[in-house]
Amino acid sequence: MTWNTILAWIPVGLAWLVFRGDRVSHSPFWWAGMALFILFLPNAPYVVTDIVHLRGDVLAANDGGPVMTAILPVYAVFIGSGFLAYYLALRAALDHLTRLGLEAWRFPATVAAHGLCAIGVFLGRWARLNSWEPVIDPHGTLERIFIHLTWTWAPVLILATFLVTWVGHFMTRAVAEASFEVTRKGARILRANLTS
Structure with a gap:
């Protein structure tokens, strides 16, 4: 889980490096960074697939370990961390589109990212x-x-992964943006109290 969490946060670091400024760079380093960002982005929502290990962990914990107070919270934090990383990385890319004057492409880019991540996962x-x-x-x-994309069940599994990624991103975005708004309002109130 630790390794997958590290991999999940690599796209956030790459996004911070690649999606700066208000224009597209023609540097080969920028394009290499963009390629790495696309390759590593599926690692963020990938963490949800580690839920396949939950049953084994629960069975092992029933021999004396606390399921409700240890195992389930660890999985919740782990999956939440992955979707937070996905939200932050994707937001950086979408904000970059806005700075480039391509705000109309935000929704298609989001759908494309979910699709690419579903295939990657x-x-x-x-x-x-x-x-x-x-x-x-x-x-x-x-x-x-x-070989794997031509497997009969591949479209079903990719569609299911797409839906999980979409819902996970939607929920994470809602919580994160509400939290940011509460923090901003709190900071404004604090500043107003300090200056009065």
């Missing part, structure tokens, strides 16, 4: 593909992608 969970494999083994990666 599917390939990560079922093909056991890692984000760096397209760079270090492009031929083998393409072969594995083709």
